[in-house]
Amino acid sequence: MNLIRDFCIIAHIDHGKSTLADRFLELTGTVEKRKMRAQLLDQMDLEQEKGITIKLAPVRMLYKGYTLNLIDTPGHVDFTYEVSRSLAAVEGAILLVDATQGVQAQTLGNLYLALEQNLTIIPVINKIDLPAADVERAKREIIQLVGCAPEEILAVSGKTGEGVETLLQAVIDRVPPPRGSAEAPLRALIFDSRFDDYRGVIASVRIVDGSIARRQKIHLLGTGVRTEAEEVGVYSPGLTPQESLATGMIGYVATGIKDIAQVRVGDTITTDKITGVAQLPGYYEVKPMVFAGIFPKEGNEYSALRESMEKLKLNDAALQFEPEHSQALGFGFRAGFLGLLHLEITQERLRREYDMDVIVTVPSVAYRVTTARNEALIIKGPHELPDPSHIKHTEEPWMSVDIITPVEYVGGIMQLTADRRGRYRTTEYLSVGQRAILRYDIPLAALIVDFYDALKSASAGYASLNYELKGYETTDIVRLDILVADRPVEELATIVWRDAAYAAGKRIVETLKDTLPRQQFVIKIQAAVGGKIIAADRVASFRKDVTAKLYGGDVTRKNKLLDKQKKGKKRMRASGTVDIPPEAYLAVLKKKD
Ligand code: GDP
Ligand code: MG
Numbered sequence: 196m197n198l199i200r201d202f203c204i205i206a207h208i209d210h211g212k213s214t215l216a217d218r219f220l221e222l223t224g225t226v227e228k229r230k231m232r233a234q235l236l237d238q239m240d241l242e243q244e245k246g247i248t249i250k251l252a253p254v255r256m257l258y259k260g261y262t263l264n265l266i267d268t269p270g271h272v273d274f275t276y277e278v279s280r281s282l283a284a285v286e287g288a289i290l291l292v293d294a295t296q297g298v299q300a301q302t303l304g305n306l307y308l309a310l311e312q313n314l315t316i317i318p319v320i321n322k323i324d325l326p327a328a329d330v331e332r333a334k335r336e337i338i339q340l341v342g343c344a345p346e347e348i349l350a351v352s353g354k355t356g357e358g359v360e361t362l363l364q365a366v367i368d369r370v371p372p373p374r375g376s377a378e379a380p381l382r383a384l385i386f387d388s389r390f391d392d393y394r395g396v397i398a399s400v401r402i403v404d405g406s407i408a409r410r411q412k413i414h415l416l417g418t419g420v421r422t423e424a425e426e427v428g429v430y431s432p433g434l435t436p437q438e439s440l441a442t443g444m445i446g447y448v449a450t451g452i453k454d455i456a457q458v459r460v461g462d463t464i465t466t467d468k469i470t471g472v473a474q475l476p477g478y479y480e481v482k483p484m485v486f487a488g489i490f491p492k493e494g495n496e497y498s499a500l501r502e503s504m505e506k507l508k509l510n511d512a513a514l515q516f517e518p519e520h521s522q523a524l525g526f527g528f529r530a531g532f533l534g535l536l537h538l539e540i541t542q543e544r545l546r547r548e549y550d551m552d553v554i555v556t557v558p559s560v561a562y563r564v565t566t567a568r569n570e571a572l573i574i575k576g577p578h579e580l581p582d583p584s585h586i587k588h589t590e591e592p593w594m595s596v597d598i599i600t601p602v603e604y605v606g607g608i609m610q611l612t613a614d615r616r617g618r619y620r621t622t623e624y625l626s627v628g629q630r631a632i633l634r635y636d637i638p639l640a641a642l643i644v645d646f647y648d649a650l651k652s653a654s655a656g657y658a659s660l661n662y663e664l665k666g667y668e669t670t671d672i673v674r675l676d677i678l679v680a681d682r683p684v685e686e687l688a689t690i691v692w693r694d695a696a697y698a699a700g701k702r703i704v705e706t707l708k709d710t711l712p713r714q715q716f717v718i719k720i721q722a723a724v725g726g727k728i729i730a731a732d733r734v735a736s737f738r739k740d741v742t743a744k745l746y747g748g749d750v751t752r753k754n755k756l757l758d759k760q761k762k763g764k765k766r767m768r769a770s771g772t773v774d775i776p777p778e779a780y781l782a783v784l785k786k787k788d
Pocket of ligand 1: 206207208209210211212213214215234246247248270321322323324325351352353354355
């Protein structure tokens with residue numbers, strides 16, 4: 196055990212975690228040079244293409260007689276859960292900071308998570324090969340943040356490999372070997388799981404006590420499932436079978452179980468025979484924060500969509516969904532996501548991996564409603580909101596937000612956060628006169644519109660953002676209905692703050708006016724709250740030139756056609772149905788307020 200080190204790399208997105216991991220893989224000979232490619236641990240196509248890590252990725256490396264178990268983690272705030280699970284499986288963390296960017300919001304967020312786990316932190320400045328690298332500033336900021344001595348901070352380039360060997364040695368020297376008892380009964384923490392068509396659920400595990408061998412009978416303490424470890428092994432980085440995994444090791448167990456729900460992340464694996472083994476602390480359950488309707492673009496693809504979503508869920512426990520029906524969009528789902536990036540990635544994976552084109556409706560947060568009869572409801576979309584007369588009390592989620600920015604943009608950011616109902620808490624300085632940490636509380640509903648884009652433009656792209664759920668607070672919301680030709684269009688309904696309803700209604704009406712194709716009759720467009728019209732406009736009719744196809748000649752024929760048109764118009768006005776083309780939906784759904 197003294198020859199094992201378990202550690203992970205944490206950083207703000209794009210600060211170079213996966214690239215540094217590449218250098219480790221090379222240096223330790225884990226991956227042959229000719230098989231090397233950039234960000235090798237980003238196995239998903241989507242990860243490679245977008246250049247971001249979505250899934251945590253463990254890998255075992257052998258180096259100078261040591262076994263080094265590394266977990267590469269995602270940086271984006273939506274995937275914090277992946278990070279916190281990784282952190283619970285290791286003793287140390289490399290905290291990577293891009294020398295050209297300095298400390299950013301998710302550096303902060305991830306550092307706090309690592310400190311909560313009492314991990315040994317190795318602060319490292321990366322990208323020192325770049326001309327714009329400001330190693331001294333990054334150093335000052337790290338010292339301010341971590342409170343370490345300057346000589347504890349290492350400097351590397353994940354690109355050229357400079358300093359990487361020294362860093363790996365520092366991991367061996369500074370990260371303590373795994374704690375745990377080799378003699379005690381088996382306890383393995385499941386920190387990740389995924390479904391494999393042939394082997395069933397494969398659990399990524401950290402062996403906390405004891406050891407696990409191939410073909411051993413095992414017992415999952417949380418779910419009570421008993422099975423056999425069909426295969427055990429390490430990631431190097433592909434699945435590499437071993438006879439057994441000893442205390443302190445990170446690897447995988449192929450369970451043969453076909454139902455992913457039976458192999459829960461956070462659960463403890465122990466041996467079948469022994470009783471009285473205490474369960475490991477595990478993890479809090481992730482709760483989706485953002486909800487949206489997902490409908491197939493082609494109405495007849497509902498069952499294909501369901502199948503694809505179910506498959507996605509096998510490897511993405513955070514994804515949740517239930518059936519939903521809409522008059523115009525047909526059958527689909529109301530789905531819950533960790534955040535907007537998670538939503539976007541899910542949509543992208545549906546398209547790419549399952550060839551499913553979907554329409555996503557306006558995202559909503561989850562509201563808590565107490566009804567007049569004291570029922571507690573969770574409201575995930577406008578259709579679930581009870582009639583106002585039945586509502587006693589409503590609450591919405593608020594987030595604690597950290598924004599890191601160069602000081603010259605503080606004014607603009609304060610304006611932005613005030614516009615978004617943010618409540619200012621504090622300012623701290625990372626480096627005096629240069630960069631500040633602004634702390635706010637902001638309703639999640641204000642964050643999930645275009646807050647991130649607005650923040651980027653308020654700061655010339657320099658500000659970064661991290662947030663976590665703070666709690667629920669009282670709010671005053673209404674359902675905003677949109678009517679086209681006097682008919683409510685369900686999928687355009689939204690939940691808005693009562694005092695923002697007028698502006699939102701007006702905006703949607705205007706967008707529809709610009710995007711709805713003209714018909715042979717006038718189309719009324721209205722926004723309403725509780726049956727009261729708060730905004731209205733109309734799309735003028737056009738007279739379709741039904742005679743255009745007639746070349747010259749016969750007047751009677753022409754008049755006949757015009758007559759027919761008149762009759763047709765009358766009929767349409769009577770039924771008043773307007774087909775709303777997908778482009779019009781998309782225009783409304785895309786436009787943010
Ligand atoms: P991650 O999001 O933290 O995993 O970051 P990646 O490893 O995906 O790297 C983000 C970008 O920074 C990629 O374009 C890398 O090529 C680049 N990068 C990473 N490390 C270095 C470095 O040391 N020097 C330079 N010049 N670029 C780097
Ligand atoms: Mg990465």
